[in-house]
Amino acid sequence: MEYISKSVQETYEIAEKIRIEYISYKIFLLEGDLGSGKTTFVKGFVNALKCKEDVTSPTFTIVQEYDCRKKIYHIDLYRLHSISEIIDIGIDDYLESGEYVFIEWGDHYKRNINEKYLTIRFYMIDLNTRVINLQESS
Numbered sequence: 001m002e003y004i005s006k007s008v009q010e011t012y013e014i015a016e017k018i019r020i021e022y023i024s025y026k027i028f029l030l031e032g033d034l035g036s037g038k039t040t041f042v043k044g045f046v047n048a049l050k051c052k053e054d055v056t057s058p059t060f061t062i063v064q065e066y067d068c069r070k071k072i073y074h075i076d077l078y079r080l081h082s083i084s085e086i087i088d089i090g091i092d093d094y095l096e097s098g099e100y101v102f103i104e105w106g107d108h109y110k111r112n113i114n115e116k117y118l119t120i121r122f123y124m125i126d127l128n129t130r131v132i133n134l135q136e137s138s
């Protein structure tokens with residue numbers, strides 16, 4: 001499945017659509033270059049849960065938690081490259097929590113995930129255009 005977004009607002013709308021169409025998925029691996037729209041997507045998803053939490057990039061905090069109607073863990077593995085560093089943040093506990101889990105740069109840990117997940121890849125076409133591609137884990 002593939003979507004084309006022409007603006008931040010459209011990415012928010014696509015996030016809401018994906019939340020509903022893939023309601024059985026709780027784990028989302030977000031892949032794509034710097035600035036391709038991963039954090040923007042999470043913001044759209046969280047806002048769609050009618051949640052007042054302020055979604056920001058977890059690049060330096062690594063893990064952020066939003067308390068919405070559902071709990072949401074927003075993780076950024078950009079700065080973590082070794083599997084042991086990623087395990088040390090407790091990633092498996094988040095994955096097994098049954099809560100929503102969004103992992104930016106999820107490809108850094110992908111091979112170690114046993115749960116069902118949706119991979120969302122972001123491609124920057126031009127300044128405001130993004131291709132958003134979905135792949136189900138199994």
Ligand SMILES: Nc1ncnc2c1ncn2[C@@H]1O[C@H](COP(=O)(O)OP(=O)(O)OP(=O)(O)O)[C@@H](O)[C@H]1O
Pocket residue numbers: 005006007008010011032033034035036037038039040041057059078104122127128129130
């Ligand atoms: N259609 C679009 N969808 C999403 N973001 C867009 C779009 N058009 C322009 N942008 C801009 O692209 C940037 C996306 O930034 P964002 O922080 O979401 O990227 P990221 O993939 O999380 O990057 P990083 O890897 O650094 O965490 C924002 O500045 C946003 O305004």
Ligand SMILES: [Mg+2]
Pocket residue numbers: 038039040057058104
């Ligand atoms: Mg980001």
